Amino acid sequence: MLQTEFSNGSVSPKQKERKIIVINFLQTLPVREERIEHPPLTFTVREHSVGWNFDAAESLIRTYDGYADGFAFSGIQKHLGVPGAYVHHPAYLRLMRMATKTPIYVADDLREFFTEWTLKKVLLEQPQIFFKKKVLFQVATASSSLGQIAESGAEILAADPLMISSTPVRLHGMSQIRLFAKVLTPFAGPITFNLVRPARYSRKQNHCSTLGNWIKEADIFVGFGNIIAAMESFEPFAGKILVVDHVDISTRKRLEEAGVAQIIDFVPESAVRSMPESKHFPVLAAVIDQTRIFENSQLGFSDYLLRWLEQTKVSPKPLKTSRGIKRRCAFIFHALTQKDLWTVPSTKPFRRAPKFIRDFAEDALSNLPCLYVGNLTGVVSQATGQEVECDFYGFPATPRGILAMKEEYLYKRMIQCAEQARRRGAGIIGLGAYTKVAGDAGVTIARKASIPVTNGNSYSAATTLWAARQMVERLALISPERVGNRFKAKAMIIGATGSIGRVSSLLVSLVFQELVLVATRPDKLIELREEIKRLSPETKVTVTTQSSSEIMDADLIVTATSNQRGSVLDIELVKPGAVICDCSRPLDITQEQAAKRPDVLVIESGEVILPGHPKLSFDIGLPHPSVYACTAETVLLALEGRFESFSLSKQLSLEKTKEIYKLGVKHGAKLSAVQGPAGIITDEQIDRCRSLALERLKTWQIGAAS
């Protein structure tokens, strides 16, 4: 329950001008004065810096007791410790007894309240933010966020011995922190507090370097704004996430200049104008409580606070992305053919080796760990200015090698690669090509890896359909008329009830007026038709178990089958000028089949150009600066700060597909090259296809094609 420390009334309850004396125990600053307007009251806040001198604080309280309307303590807490092992601050208790007329505000409860609220919001937006991350606490025993962060799956480290007693020992895990707090309780209580002068240690050279090294080894640092502000160098914070109770404007600027990846502070969006940020909580508690006293409210402090929060609409600060601070992600890919393996200088001699040696080398290489191959730089969001760098790790195996591997072994290798990426600062890793085809498409890897994992399927599906629509528009063979937002044309989805087929059907129903769903199971087809009717009531939906009956007048055909036994459609029956979007893996349309119908456009996937000035340090086999859609998904998630396992398993979700598509649009990703069975589809190919289709359409009769 929230309580104010002392709230039995002020000296003059009806007075509109209120005086708050802030006693700052940590910093050494000039006496500062600020005015806060909080109608109907006006507060004059005067801050005295006493530099951990409790006698001076005592004499200030004695002097101003009854004269000031409130004392706000900054840089001190009621107690240190963890539940079950608290050490109460003896000097604090002495000071609390000293004031007999004026209330004292420490606001531990208010700080805890906003800490919890902010962290909940952060975890909602970035559920994986602390998961398996090394989180270093400056003083864990004084941190109100310890419990929540520990529960989020973080690896907890604490610098308490260094900060409290100058002992360069780092605590690992909650059990050691608990033990430390227990040792502190009976023996070191009053003595330790004389030693606790964190601001002093924060300036000492050897302490700074020890703490600096620990910060560098951690992913996230949880500290106190006052103590951090006193540190001389912010260099160790580069690339780290910083969690602080508050951070003043100048310190925030210094931290951002030092390259902090993200600052999470618990000071809410202020509803009180000109509230001093660095002393926010104690002063905020004073302002709220004094207003309560002025209004002569019958509510207790905690209830009044809830009402105040409701009235002022105060909420935790939204997470900010900071310009100029790079985020990192990683992507795993592998050689698609044996030939690709011999492109590396060290394996080039195998190119001319006999086949059995090459096969042996291929098998041997597939047991090597993932190697860092290069990176993608210069990706900058058009919307936020956020920059992302993506590291590429090569898995020296071909699809044959991967499919032959035991799943557990493959997972282990991928998890090792994710750990490697994490150490280089990646917040998320994407799985490319067959690394997501084998096994459960990332589910197990995501569960065991130290960073979130995404298989990129959502954006692959989105961009493929995006490319299909673009090709249909480029060919311009369908009627230019529109019904609402929909083309007056027919689309067919083969394998409509599968994971990709279902999502494709739902998305295509938003664009085409007529839809034919083809699948082998009638019950599922009917179910899907109902779903489409709910999503797009204007779309005419036909269901069938045979594709041949409707294939001849379909303008777009999407195949998304898991067919292993041959072709799912006869390409000879396809309408001239139609676009076939082959989403099946392995492909439904072979290169040979596609070559038979140059008047039909067969596409496999849409590649993406990321925003900014992307630059790849190596060749990924696409025209520069295009990247695969699954790579783009990883980068887009990093741009958005969504370090979470987004696309997992072979099941696609419509919501996620739409969401990642919208993220792409938001950050400025563009569709670039479109891949067909014979490689990138060129403009010439499209023009040729169109002219041939126009020619053939003159004689094309539905039902008589063959």
Add this chain to the structure above:
Amino acid sequence: MKVFITGATGFLGKQVLNLLLSDQRIEQVDLVSRKKLTHPDPRVRVHQLDLSEPWSEYDFLEESDAIIHLAGLYDFKENFSQNYQQNVLPILNLVDRVRDLKRKPAPPILFASTYAVGFGGDQVLKEEPLKVLPPTYQSYAYTKAVAERALTDSGLAAHIFRLGILVGDSVEGHFEKIDGPYYLMRFLETAKKLPLLRFLKRIPLPYSPNGFLPLVPVDSAARIFYEALFLPALLEGEQHYYGVFNPESVQVELLGRSIFKEFLPGAEPRPLHKEFPHWIEKNQTKLTGIPKEFFNFSIAPVMLENPKFVSTFGAHRVPHFNEFRLTFFKGFHRCYKPNSAMAQ
């Protein structure tokens, strides 16, 4: 002119008060004291109040044309709390009362700032607002600096006088308290009776020979405050900073040798440039009675610059040490009694 003066019973305050009362243009002088005091001059009104007490009423301020704020604690041995209470809170209260005045423009404040005494370090004492505060463990310097910043930040019209090391007056050499170079004089006066010291030719002392110590006779400083009352009126919010010292008075080496010559002939001070380790520093204070702050100015002397003071009050307003050396030593011999409180 009606003047309100704080610290009028102090070393400098007494001199300023005498100068004020010697001038017939001064119609009224208000001074404050914690004790109930009276003054024979009818122009003087004594108000019993505690300057650090926020409740205190300053009704008489409505009539004042100028405020001379000299009150403060001057004792390196006092703890942080006392220093804060005596040096910072009075100026804050004064600022509050001046702000509350209905009369505009508010009277200017003439403030004696002595933060630089006991600060030291590689600093330049310029005539501009203070930016860096001394560390809190230097309680005296820190609280004096905080007090000066409080006045600066208040935006009230003020003349801020940064005084050098106050010593006895230049006529009689009279002083009231062991302080600054008097510590060394007292130490040598006591130590020369020790047989061991008679045989020592060079006594190590932590000082840099090239530095300057800004010794200021108290009567010179008092005259500056008095004259400042008649400077052209300040505009609202106008603030001036003056370094009240002679930047060349006196070279540490010269002062050290002069003192040794006077008190321990035959011996010479030996400069130790590097700072003493903390335990030596602590024990030397116990042994010699010389507070560590005494050495701040001499180990790493503050660079002294005061063109504003020179242009406003004229060059050589603070005499060089050579001009009052004889009275300086004479004053010590006259005032220092080995068995008095000063000897403690």
